[in-house]
Amino acid sequence: MARDLPIGNGNVLINFDSEYNVRDIYYPYVGQENQALDHLSHFGVWTAEDFFWIDHPELKKKSGYLNDSMVTNVDCTHERLGLKLQLRDGVDAHEDVFLRKVTIENTFDRERTVKLYFHLDLHLYGNGVGDTVYYDPDLSSLVFYKGHRYMSLTCFAEDRKKPYPSGYATGQKEMNRLEGTWRDAEDGQLGGNPIAQGSVDGTIELELKVPARGSKTAFFWICFGRDRQSIGKLERTVRSAGPNALLQRTFDYWRQWLAQDRHELGLLEEELASFYKRSLLIVRTNMDNRGAVIAANDSDIMKFARDTYSYMWPRDGALIMHAMDRSGYYTLTGKFFQFCKKALTEDGYLLHKYNPDGSVGSSWHPWVGAQGEKQLAIQEDETALVVYALWHHHQLGHTLEEAREDYDRFVVPAADFMSRYLDASGLPLPSYDLWEERYGVHLFTVSSVYAGLMAAAGFAEHFGDKLRKELYRDKAARVKLAVEQSMYSEREQRFIRSLYWNRDKNTYEPDWTLDASMYAVFDFGLFPADDPRVVNTMKAIRERLWVQTEIGGLARYTNDYYHQVTQEVGRVPGNPWFICTLWYAEWVIEMAKQEEDLKEAADLLRWTARHALPSGVLAEQVHPFSGEPMSVSPLTWSHATYLKVAQEYITKLKLFRHKEKSKEDVSDTVLLKKAGEPV
Structure with a gap:
């Protein structure tokens, strides 16, 4: 089920599914340690007439964000039960707190008792072994913990002076046919078990008296921390400021953040802007606030591959940061380049992908070829594009004078590697393609290597490093000439996707497959967009793909x-x-x-x-x-x-x-x- 309406602050990321159930809870890194692990956390409503969960088909929902912000705005209507709900969720821009504001409207002509239920099914550290949940009377909260991962779940009604749950339950699930405490809520009565350990979940209840033809507002929140003291401190912060004030400042923060973009969006149609x-x-x-740019954080993909997209691919990150640099978010993007600087190997290349904490991610690229020969398990475009994006980062941010460390510690070793990793013709040696499927010499990769070498030459010229400037430009020129000689087909009148080494014939063989990634031949500056060879390539892509x-x-x-x-x-x-x-x-x-x-x-x-x-x-x-x-x-x-x-x-x-x-x-x-x- 597709993930929707993500909200976060760079430490906490919450994903909902298409029915507005909480499915992913990432903390303390965006993309690492999914504390929910794709298990559904429920939100439900009880009335004397009936009970429903938020994904019930009778509940009609209109989901989106509140204006241009990172606060959700979900309007729900249950006509048979005479209820309307408005949910607004956000992750505080400054503290690691998830906030939910619920406004419930009673369309009947009589006062009614309505109970709201917030359930959490957690798997702390990404597994359901050895968790504990207990009711904390000092915090009036359910507290979940394991090791250095703590989360507190609290509720508050606007007409009361302090947070309180009208009921709670802790229990076990995923064993002995137990489904979890959310089932206890469906009759409007929670059992009140104060503590559970192992594979656990918990639910809190908030009872409201909603006037005839009137409404009431309630709040739920989750605090994230490394120990009991840190969540206690956060709980005091939320209660002192008030959850509504935190949600408002989060709305204001993201509106102001968007205003930093440097483009005249008024030139776009309203829909596009x-x-x-x-x-x-x-x-x-x-x-992530520490520099990792995660490809995707949809844990639903795990059902098919037992792995996720929750990694930082340097290629994706470089191109994403290039777009963000063009928008003017230089401080934010600078953290990505610092991440890459730490990740660079001694030989000057970046590996396949990384976890958000900087460790090397899982990979399917082998270190030996079909004949048992050693090969680099890399996609060379991932190294080249970071150099390319770093050059534009400093140019756009007017920070070249501050780039000496980046040049010495990243650009030089990376560009030296690219300069070495060439064959006699000038083509880059084989690596995996951007789609991570084929080992060979690929037009996308070659174009990125050209761009990376030219960017490195720009750095070298700026810092008066004449020998390296000439070296990198010479290598880039050789790459370009080799492409003209080996990766353009006179027969097809277009560029070719890849070359694969044939050991028996001791030569490269062309891959004629049309591939949209061949656009890189102009985007990374290898040839101009109006070069007839580029024009024919792009027209073929449009016609046949x-x-x-x-x-x-x-x-x-x-x-x-x-x-x-x-x-x-x-x-x-x-x-x-x-x-x-x-x-x-x-x-x-x-x-x-x-x-x-x-x-x-x-x-x-x-x-x-x-x-x-x-x-x-x-x-x-x-x-x-x-x-x-x-x-x-x-x-x-x-x-x-x-x-x-x-x-x-x-x-x-x-x-x-x-x-x-x-x-x-x-x-x-x-x-x-x-x-x-x-x-």
């Missing part, structure tokens, strides 16, 4: 097997991917010579926004026939690519309108001169 701001916020939810259904969009490559839903490859070469569709839009923008030429790109930006979930969340890919999200959601890379393409669209639009305005000014001047008026 709103989606741009939503994408900025969603990207931020998947960024476009999904020929009502959904549309571009597939990754011909006959893409990943989550494949049909063998009609001629009609559906693969599922539509947001990043691939937007890469083509990027080329359209680059090629535009006048405002009218931007129409196709604007259509693709609209296509992206309209195939998101109603909340604005973009998945990795969508179903080619239904448009439903597939794989993980949200995918951080999808949102960052939208940001970058929208930024380029705005820049080109401004350029065209400035030129048009200049023409008008010249025409007006000529007319005035002809009329004899002073100018």
Whole structure:
């Protein structure tokens, strides 16, 4: 089930499913230690007439965010029971506290007793062994703990002076056919068991008297800490300021955070501008405060592969940070580059992927080839693109004078590695492709290595390192020449995706498969977008990778097997991917010579926004026939690519309108001169 409406502060990340159940609770790192582990935590309502959980089909929901913020706004209606609920959730911008505000409206003509139930099914440290939950009378809270992970669950009614639960229950689940304490709530009576250990859960109850045709407001919150003292301190903070004040400051914080973006969003249609701001916020939810940029935090994918996307791939991170740098969030992005600087190996390359705490992530890249020979289990584009993005980071932030340590500790060893990791022709030696499927020499990777070497040469020139400047530029020139000689097909009149080494023939063999990632040949500066070879390549991608259904969009490559839903490859070469569709839009923008030429790109930006979930969340890919999200959601890379393409669209639009305005000014001047008026 797709994840939706993520909220967080860089230490805590909460994901909901499409029914607004809490499914993922990440702490203390975004993407590491899912304290919920995809187990459903329930929220329910009891009345004398009936009981329902928030995912009951009779409860009609309209879910989204409150304006341009990271506070949710979910309106619910249960017509038969005469109830309306408004839920607003947020993770405090400054403290590690999850806050929920519930306003419940009674549409009946009589006062009613309504009970609210908040249930937590936790697996602290990502497993359900050895947890404890108990009722703490000093805090009036349920406290969950194991080792150095503590969480307290508390409730509060607006007409009372202090927090209190009207009932609670602790118990066991996932053993002896026990489902958990949430079942106790369905009759409106919790058992009151004060403590449980092992595989446990807990539920608190808040009873309200809701007047006829009136409403009441209640609050629930969860404090996160490393020990009993830290959650006690946070509990005092929440109670002193008031949960509503914390939710308000969180709303205000994110509105102000968005205002830092440096682009004229007024040039975009309202739908696209709103989606741009939503994408900025969603990207931020998947960024840990210590620098890791997580690909996706949708634990639902574990059901298929027993692993997740909750890792930092340096390639994804570099391109995501490039978009954020273009927006002006330099302090935030700087932490990513510090993370990469620590992760760089002694030999000057970055590994496949990393956990948010900086440790090396799981991998399926072998260190030996088919014949048992040693090979590097890397994707070289991940090293190259961090150098490329770091150069732009300092240029955009006007911080090159402060970049000496980055140059010495990251750029030089990485660029030296790229300079060594070349064959006699100048091509980079084999590594895995960006899709992590093939070991060879790939156009995307080669383009990124060229960009990385040119960026390194820029650093070297700035710091007066003449020998390295010449070395890196010479190596980049050799890469470019080798591409022209080995990765362009006169027969096909386009570039080719990859080269694979044939040991028997002692030569490379070409891979003719069309792949959307071949856009990199212009985006990373290897060749200009209007080079006929690039033009033919991009036109072939658009013609043969476009999904020929009502959904549309571009597939990754011909006959893409990943989550494949049909063998009609001629009609559906693969599922539509947001990043691939937007890469083509990027080329359209680059090629535009006048405002009218931007129409196709604007259509693709609209296509992206309209195939998101109603909340604005973009998945990795969508179903080619239904448009439903597939794989993980949200995918951080999808949102960052939208940001970058929208930024380029705005820049080109401004350029065209400035030129048009200049023409008008010249025409007006000529007319005035002809009329004899002073100018």
